[in-house]
Amino acid sequence: MNAIPDYNAMGDDAFRHEVRTFFEAEYPQELRYILRRARWAEMKDWWRKLYEKGWAAPNWPCEWGGMGLDAVKMLIFMAEIERHGIARAPDQGITHIGPILMKFGTDAQKQHYLPRSLAGEYVWCQGYSEPNAGSDLASLQTSAAIDGDRFVINGQKIWTSLADDATHIYVLVRTDKQAKRKQEGISLVLAETKTPGITIRPIRNIAGHEEFCHVFFDNVHVPRENLVGKLNDGWTVAKALLSFERLSIGSPRRPSYALRRLEMLARATGLLSDAAFMDRYLALKLDIEDLGSLYGRFVEQVKRGEPLWQDVSMLKIWSMETWQRLTELLVETGGEEGVITGVRNIAGAEADILDSFYYARPGTILGGTSEIQRNILSRYVLELPT
Ligand SMILES: Cc1cc2nc3c(=O)[nH]c(=O)nc-3n(C[C@H](O)[C@H](O)[C@H](O)COP(=O)(O)OP(=O)(O)OC[C@H]3O[C@@H](n4cnc5c(N)ncnc54)[C@H](O)[C@@H]3O)c2cc1C
Numbered sequence: 253m254n255a256i257p258d259y260n261a262m263g264d265d266a267f268r269h270e271v272r273t274f275f276e277a278e279y280p281q282e283l284r285y286i287l288r289r290a291r292w293a294e295m296k297d298w299w300r301k302l303y304e305k306g307w308a309a310p311n312w313p314c315e316w317g318g319m320g321l322d323a324v325k326m327l328i329f330m331a332e333i334e335r336h337g338i339a340r341a342p343d344q345g346i347t348h349i350g351p352i353l354m355k356f357g358t359d360a361q362k363q364h365y366l367p368r369s370l371a372g373e374y375v376w377c378q379g380y381s382e383p384n385a386g387s388d389l390a391s392l393q394t395s396a397a398i399d400g401d402r403f404v405i406n407g408q409k410i411w412t413s414l415a416d417d418a419t420h421i422y423v424l425v426r427t428d429k430q431a432k433r434k435q436e437g438i439s440l441v442l443a444e445t446k447t448p449g450i451t452i453r454p455i456r457n458i459a460g461h462e463e464f465c466h467v468f469f470d471n472v473h474v475p476r477e478n479l480v481g482k483l484n485d486g487w488t489v490a491k492a493l494l495s496f497e498r499l500s501i502g503s504p505r506r507p508s509y510a511l512r513r514l515e516m517l518a519r520a521t522g523l524l525s526d527a528a529f530m531d532r533y534l535a536l537k538l539d540i541e542d543l544g545s546l547y548g549r550f551v552e553q554v555k556r557g558e559p560l561w562q563d564v565s566m567l568k569i570w571s572m573e574t575w576q577r578l579t580e581l582l583v584e585t586g587g588e589e590g591v592i593t594g595v596r597n598i599a600g601a602e603a604d605i606l607d608s609f610y611y612a613r614p615g616t617i618l619g620g621t622s623e624i625q626r627n628i629l630s631r632y633v634l635e636l637p638t
Pocket residue numbers: 377378379380381382383385386387388410411412413414464614617618619620621622623624627
């Protein structure tokens with residue numbers, strides 16, 4: 253990996269130019285603007301290039317090999333990612349568990365996991381949800397019994413995104429079944445996905461993609477040193493991780509890609525001179541501008557070392573609902589072709605509109621549903637009675 257310069261000291265234009273030049277020269281053409289979850293097999297070469305350049309973790313501090321970007325530079329970096337249509341690699345090691353290990357991990361865990369996650373040697377997935385514990389995550393039943401210097405895990409996780417691409421899973425388990433409150437007695441444990449007893453079964457979604465999986469744990473032995481944070485205090489760690497997840501989901505990237513598709517279609521079909529269309533299109537474009545500002549505010553908060561608070565739920569709602577509104581307009585703009593699966597030719601423009609619509613639908617479910625985010629905002633931000 254190259255030595256990382258102080259990008260924050262660079263002028264904005266010079267930084268933008270450097271990022272743009274690199275992306276244009278190095279990112280594979282065939283992976284631009286894909287409107288589905290990218291898989292590790294197709295992204296790993298790109299990851300290696302980013303890693304060698306020192307750009308795999310724009311949000312991490314420099315001491316751990318990140319770019320240490322401030323909010324302004326981070327937004328420029330994101331804008332260039334969007335401009336060039338760069339897909340999101342399976343990056344939970346960088347966006348989710350990396351920051352958690354920096355905050356709650358032991359020195360040995362940081363030294364072991366952070367460099368390997370950065371290098372793409374370790375690819376992570378999130379084992380939180382269970383068939384009967386989604387919104388009500390604290391009801392989770394997957395258990396980890398302590399047996400000498402190891403945990404023995406039994407249970408089942410579901411909707412685990414890209415688990416079949418992952419080398420590692422961070423998994424929420426119940427370590428004390430007698431605890432008075434269900435939030436107590438939960439711990440966060442790390443495991444290799446190839447550990448005997450772990451079975452991963454992909455689930456096909458409505459668009460026909462196998463984006464998430466069932467993960468079964470059958471007497472899975474994991475060393476006790478894989479515990480993150482304190483025993484039975486996993487809820488604190490889990491909540492902090494969910495805040496980082498909401499920040500990462502709240503990036504303007506996905507709505508921006510849909511907006512570009514919409515612009516392309518509107519240009520091809522002549523809708524850019526239609527006042528009714530322009531009214532809706534410009535409102536959505538401004539919604540994405542607002543999203544960018546809000547995202548920048550939270551990025552800056554993280555950079556200052558301040559914890560993310562419950563108000564980050566605003567970002568998750570705004571990002572995902574804007575994305576859905578955009579893909580709804582995309583389908584309308586596509587007319588008859590917009591409701592047929594596969595890449596269609598619409599007035600000379602090629603697009604898979606229905607796929608992008610399907611891709612956006614679970615946005616208001618994953619990472620905590622919009623209803624739950626609104627409950628959080630009403631309770632903690634607006635302080636309304638529960
Ligand atoms: C594409 C995708 C990827 C995902 N990836 C992962 C992953 O990698 N790892 C992981 O652990 N999980 C993952 N999930 C699971 C996700 O976190 C859960 O689906 C989500 O938390 C909702 O839980 P649930 O599906 O059990 O729905 P439920 O909790 O059963 O909710 C059903 C409905 O009831 C509503 N509801 C529930 N409780 C309340 C309440 N108190 N007030 C108001 N309304 C309420 C919900 O909003 C929802 O509309 C993923 C989900 C999707 C769709």
